[in-house]
Amino acid sequence: MSMLALEYLTVSVGSGSFAVDIVSGVSLSVGRREIVGLVGESGSGKSMTSLAAMGLLPKPGPHIRSGRILLAGVDVTQLEPWQRVEAGHGAMAMIFQEPMTSLNPVRRVGDQIVEAVQVREKISRAAAMDRARELLELVRIPDALMQLRAFPHQLSGGMRQRVMIAIALASRPQVLIADEPTTALDVTVQFQILRLLRELCNELDMAMLFITHDMGVIAQLADRVAVMYAGRIVETASVKELFGAPGHPYSRSLMDCMPIRGVGLRRLRTIAGQAPRPGSVRAGCAFAARCPDMQDSCRVDLPPRRELGAGHDALCGFPVTDGRPL
Amino acid sequence: MKRAMSWLAPFAARPIALVGLALLVVVLLAAFFAPWMAPFDPQEMDPIIRLSPPDAVHWFGTDQFGRDTLSRVIYSSRMALLVGVGVVVFAMLTGVPIGVFSALFPRVGHVLMRMVDVLMAFPSLLLALGLIVILGPSVANSIIAVGAGFLTTTTRIVYGLTLRLKSETYVEAARSMGSRTGWLITRHILPNLVSPLLVQASFVFAFAQLAAASLDFLGLGAPPTIPSWGNMLAESRQFITRASWLLFFPGMMIVLTAFALNLVGDSLRDRLDPRFRDMLGGEA
Amino acid sequence: MTPILAVEGLRTSFNLKRGGRRVQVQAVDDVSLTLAEGEVLGIVGESGCGKTTVGRSIMRLAQPQGGRVVFRGTDVLSATGKGLNDLRLSIRMVFQDPYASLNPRRTIGDSIAEAGDINRAFKDRGDRVRQIADSLSAVGLDPSFATRYPHELSGGQRQRVGIARAILPVPAIVIADEPVSALDVSVQAQVLNLLMDLRERLKLSMIFISHDIGVIGYVSHRVAVMYMGRIVELADTKSILERPVHPYTHALMAAVPRPDPTLRIAGAMPTSEPPSQLNRAAGCAYAPRCPLANDRCRVEAPQLRTLGDAVVACHNAGA
Numbered sequence: 001m002s003m004l005a006l007e008y009l010t011v012s013v014g015s016g017s018f019a020v021d022i023v024s025g026v027s028l029s030v031g032r033r034e035i036v037g038l039v040g041e042s043g044s045g046k047s048m049t050s051l052a053a054m055g056l057l058p059k060p061g062p063h064i065r066s067g068r069i070l071l072a073g074v075d076v077t078q079l080e081p082w083q084r085v086e087a088g089h090g091a092m093a094m095i096f097q098e099p100m101t102s103l104n105p106v107r108r109v110g111d112q113i114v115e116a117v118q119v120r121e122k123i124s125r126a127a128a129m130d131r132a133r134e135l136l137e138l139v140r141i142p143d144a145l146m147q148l149r150a151f152p153h154q155l156s157g158g159m160r161q162r163v164m165i166a167i168a169l170a171s172r173p174q175v176l177i178a179d180e181p182t183t184a185l186d187v188t189v190q191f192q193i194l195r196l197l198r199e200l201c202n203e204l205d206m207a208m209l210f211i212t213h214d215m216g217v218i219a220q221l222a223d224r225v226a227v228m229y230a231g232r233i234v235e236t237a238s239v240k241e242l243f244g245a246p247g248h249p250y251s252r253s254l255m256d257c258m259p260i261r262g263v264g265l266r267r268l269r270t271i272a273g274q275a276p277r278p279g280s281v282r283a284g285c286a287f288a289a290r291c292p293d294m295q296d297s298c299r300v301d302l303p304p305r306r307e308l309g310a311g312h313d314a315l316c317g318f319p320v321t322d323g324r325p326l
Numbered sequence: 327m328k329r330a331m332s333w334l335a336p337f338a339a340r341p342i343a344l345v346g347l348a349l350l351v352v353v354l355l356a357a358f359f360a361p362w363m364a365p366f367d368p369q370e371m372d373p374i375i376r377l378s379p380p381d382a383v384h385w386f387g388t389d390q391f392g393r394d395t396l397s398r399v400i401y402s403s404r405m406a407l408l409v410g411v412g413v414v415v416f417a418m419l420t421g422v423p424i425g426v427f428s429a430l431f432p433r434v435g436h437v438l439m440r441m442v443d444v445l446m447a448f449p450s451l452l453l454a455l456g457l458i459v460i461l462g463p464s465v466a467n468s469i470i471a472v473g474a475g476f477l478t479t480t481t482r483i484v485y486g487l488t489l490r491l492k493s494e495t496y497v498e499a500a501r502s503m504g505s506r507t508g509w510l511i512t513r514h515i516l517p518n519l520v521s522p523l524l525v526q527a528s529f530v531f532a533f534a535q536l537a538a539a540s541l542d543f544l545g546l547g548a549p550p551t552i553p554s555w556g557n558m559l560a561e562s563r564q565f566i567t568r569a570s571w572l573l574f575f576p577g578m579m580i581v582l583t584a585f586a587l588n589l590v591g592d593s594l595r596d597r598l599d600p601r602f603r604d605m606l607g608g609e610a
Numbered sequence: 611m612t613p614i615l616a617v618e619g620l621r622t623s624f625n626l627k628r629g630g631r632r633v634q635v636q637a638v639d640d641v642s643l644t645l646a647e648g649e650v651l652g653i654v655g656e657s658g659c660g661k662t663t664v665g666r667s668i669m670r671l672a673q674p675q676g677g678r679v680v681f682r683g684t685d686v687l688s689a690t691g692k693g694l695n696d697l698r699l700s701i702r703m704v705f706q707d708p709y710a711s712l713n714p715r716r717t718i719g720d721s722i723a724e725a726g727d728i729n730r731a732f733k734d735r736g737d738r739v740r741q742i743a744d745s746l747s748a749v750g751l752d753p754s755f756a757t758r759y760p761h762e763l764s765g766g767q768r769q770r771v772g773i774a775r776a777i778l779p780v781p782a783i784v785i786a787d788e789p790v791s792a793l794d795v796s797v798q799a800q801v802l803n804l805l806m807d808l809r810e811r812l813k814l815s816m817i818f819i820s821h822d823i824g825v826i827g828y829v830s831h832r833v834a835v836m837y838m839g840r841i842v843e844l845a846d847t848k849s850i851l852e853r854p855v856h857p858y859t860h861a862l863m864a865a866v867p868r869p870d871p872t873l874r875i876a877g878a879m880p881t882s883e884p885p886s887q888l889n890r891a892a893g894c895a896y897a898p899r900c901p902l903a904n905d906r907c908r909v910e911a912p913q914l915r916t917l918g919d920a921v922v923a924c925h926n927a928g929a
Binding site for chain 3: 042157194214217220240254258260267272
C-alpha cells in the first residue's frame with residue numbers, strides 16, 4: 001500500500017485568468033521502505049511539489065488548484081500539517097537543503113529536538129530529552145549525550161544535517177520528504193548521509209521522497225524515479241530502467257550532458273536553450289523546443305502518457321522504446 | 327512608458343500612498359506658483375477684518391493683522407520646501423562621504439564612527455537648539471542645525487551599506503582587474519547607494535519639516551517676516567481660544583506634509599528594495 | 611618547456627574571530643604547482659581545502675604570507691605599478707556565483723569592458739563598442755545584450771557574461787573558480803563547452819577549481835587534489851580518476867555518486883567528518899580519517915614525492 005500518493009496534483013500562482021500552473025498534473029506514489037527520487041533542474045517544480053505535499057505552501061501565494069494528496073490512503077489535501085497529525089492520519093516530515101537556516105542558531109540542538117518531540121507526545125521534558133538523545137544516536141551522531149548541549153554553529157555541515165534528520169524523525173513519520181538534503185555538503189559527507197537515509201528508511205519502515213537535481217545521487221539511492229520538467233512528470237521508472245533504457249528525450253539528454261559521462265569526449269552533449277518559464281508554453285509539449293527528437297505534432301498536441309513497460313511510463317508522443325543504450 | 331508605470335505600482339498597491347503623492351504635488355505647486363495661487367498678498371494687512379473666521383472671501387480666515395491665512399499658508403510652503411531640500415542635501419553631502427570613507431578605510435573609520443556616535447547621543451532637537459544658539463538664528467543656520475541631526479543616521483546607513491557592498495563579488499571582480507578605490511567608489515558603491523538613500527531622503531525631508539517648524543515656533547529659525555508654518559503657529563499661540571483657525575491650518579499642513587512624505591517614502595522603499603521588487607514585479 | 615605559471619611554497623592564512631578569540635587559519639599551506647602553456651590544471655577538493663584561496667592568492671585578492679608566484683618570469687606577488695597592471699590584464703578570474711558577480715546597476719556592456727576601462731585598453735568609443743560586441747559573440751550571446759541589465763538574464767547567461775568579462779582584453783591565464791557549480795546540469799554542459807572552445811581559440815591556459823570530480827575530470831589535463839590547505843596528489847587526469855594513489859583521493863573518487871545504479875557502493879568509507887581547520891594536529895592532516903595511518907603519520911607531515919606518474923604526499927601510499 002502506498003504511504004504517500006499524489007494524484008494529478010496541480011499547483012498554480014495567481015487567480016482567474018492570470019493563473020499560471022507551476023506544477024501540473026503530478027502523480028506519484030511512494031510505498032513503505034521505498035525511496036522515490038524526484039529529479040529535475042531548477043524551475044522544474046520539484047520543490048513546489050514537495051511543499052504542496054507537506055501542506056507547506058506559503059499563504060498567500062501558490063495554491064493547490066486541483067488533485068489529491070493521500071497519506072496512507074486518506075485524503076489530506078485540504079489539511080494543514082498539524083491538522084493531519086491531530087486527525088491521526090500519521091505524520092509527514094521534511095528535511096531541507098540548508099541545515100544552518102533550518103535550525104535555530106540561538107538554541108541548543110537538544111532543545112530543538114525536544115520541542116519537536118513534545119509537539120507530538122505529551123511527555124515530560126526529561127523524558128523528551130531522553131528521546132532526543134535516542135534520536136541523535138539513531139542518526140549516528142557520536143557522543144550523543146554531549147552533543148545535545150551543542151549549538152548549531154558548533155557542528156559541521158554533516159552533523160547539522162543529521163540533527164535535522166533527528167528532528168524530522170521526532171514525530172515518528174511514516175513519510176519523509178527530503179529536499180536536496182545533501183546538495184550543500186561535501187561529497188564524502190554526502191555519501192554518509194545518503195547511506196544513513198537508506199538505512200533509516202528500512203529500519204523505521206518509512207516511505208521517502210527524495211528530491212534532487214543530481215542524477216548520480218538518484219542512481220545510488222532511489223528505488224524508483226520520477227523526472228520532472230516544466231512542472232510535469234515526464235518519465236517514471238525503476239532506477240535501473242531509467243538509467244538502462246530511458247524513454248523520454250529529456251531524461252536521455254539530461255544524462256548525456258553530465259560531465260562525468262563526457263570524460264574523454266571533445267565536447268559535452270548539451271541541451272540547447274533553456275527551460276521555459278511557467279505559463280509560457282501555450283501549446284504542445286513543453287520540451288519540444290529543445291527536444292532532439294521533436295516531430296511536428298509535438299508543438300501542437302499535448303504529449304500522451306505512454307506505457308513503456310511495467311511501472312515505466314513517459315509523457316511523450318515519440319518515446320524511445322527500443323531500449324537502445326546511451 | 328512601462329518603466330514609468332512600474333514606479334506607480336507600489337502606489338497602486340497602497341492607494342493611500344497616492345493620496346500622499348497628490349498632497350506633495352499640491353505643496354510643490356503651491357511653492358512654485360504661490361504668487362498665482364495665493365488670493366491675497368501674504369503681507370497685506372487689513373486691520374478692519376482682523377481675526378475673522380473662515381468665510382467665502384478668506385477661506386482660512388485672517389490673523390491679528392488682518393492678513394489672509396490661506397495666502398500665508400501657501401507662501402509658507404516655499405520655506406517648507408527650502409528647508410526640506412536644504413536639510414536633505416546637507417545630510418547627504420556630509421553623511422555619504424563620512425560613511426563611505428569610514429567603511430573603506432577601517433582604521434580611520436572606527437575613530438570617525440565613534441565620533442558620530444557621540445553626536446548621536448544628543449537628542450536631535452537639543453542638538454539643533456544648541457547649534458542655533460552658537461550660529462545665530464537664520465534660515466541657513468536652521469538648515470545646518472537640523473541637518474546635523476540627520477547627518478548621523480545617514481552616516482550610519484551609508485557605513486553599513488558600504489561595508490556590505492565592499493564584500494560583494496562584483497567589487498572583488500573589479501579589484502581583480504586592477505581598479506583603485508576611487509573607481510570602486512564611483513562605479514560600484516555610489517550607484518548602489520542611490521536607492522536606499524532616496525528612501526532615506528524622503529524620511530529626512532519629513533522629519534526636517536517637524537524639526538524646522540519647532541525651531542521656527544521657538545523663534546530660533548526663520549525670522550518672523552518670512553511666513554512659515556512654524557512661525558504662524560508661534561504668532562497665533564495667544565489666540566488659541568479666540569481664533570483657533572490660525573493654528574489649525576498651519577498645524578495641519580505640517581502634519582499632512584510629514585505624513586505624505588512618510589507614505590511616499592514607504593512606497594519608494596517597496597519599489598526600490600530588491601526583495602520587495604520581486605513581489606511587485608518591478609525593474610531596477 | 612618553461613611553464614607559463616609557477617607557484618612555489620605558497621602560504622596564505624586568515625585571521626578569524628571564533629568564540630571571541632582571534633584564530634589563525636592556514637588556508638594554503640606550502641602549495642607548489644606549475645601550469646604549462648595551453649594546459650588546463652584542475653584543482654579539486656572539498657570545502658575548506660584551500661583551493662579557492664590558492665586562486666585568489668595568485669590573483670592577489672588574498673595576501674599570501676610566503677612563497678612565490680612567477681608568471682612568464684615575472685614575480686607576481688611583488689609586482690607594482692605598470693607591471694602590476696599588465697599582470698592584472700594577463701591573469702583573469704571567472705567567479706562562481708553568476709547572481710553576485712555582476713553589479714546589478716551597471717549594464718552588461720559596462721561590466722564586460724571594466725578591465726579595459728580601468729586599464730585604458732580601448733582606443734576610442736567605437737573600439738570599445740566593437741570589442742564588447744566581439745566578446746559577447748565569442749560567448750554565444752547577441753551583441754544587443756550590451757545594453758541590458760543583469761536581472762534580465764538567466765544564470766547561464768550571466769555566467770557567460772562573466773566569462774566575456776574575463777576575456778576582454780584576451781588574457782594569458784584564466785582562473786575559473788567553480789564556474790559552473792551554481793548552474794543546472796544542462797546549462798553546465800553548455801558553459802563547459804564554451805570554456806573549452808575559448809581555451810582553444812584564444813590559446814588560454816587555465817586553472818580550473820571545482821569540488822565536482824565529474825567536471826574536473828572532463829576539463830582538466832592534470833589534476834591537483836587538495837586537503838586542508840595542502841596538495842596531497844598531483845597527476846594527469848586519467849591516473850587520478852582510474853588509479854588514485856593517495857588514500858584521500860581514493861575516498862573522494864569512491865564517494866562520488868556515479869549515475870549507474872549497478873555500481874552501488876557497499877564498501878567501507880571514512881566514517882568521520884573532516885576536522886575543523888582551526889584544530890590542526892601535527893603530522894599528516896588526513897591521518898585521523900585514514901585507513902593506512904600509523905604513528906609516523908601522526909607526527910611527521912608527509913612531503914610530496916614522485917610515485918610512478920603521480921606526485922603524492924603520503925608515507926604509506928604505493929607501499
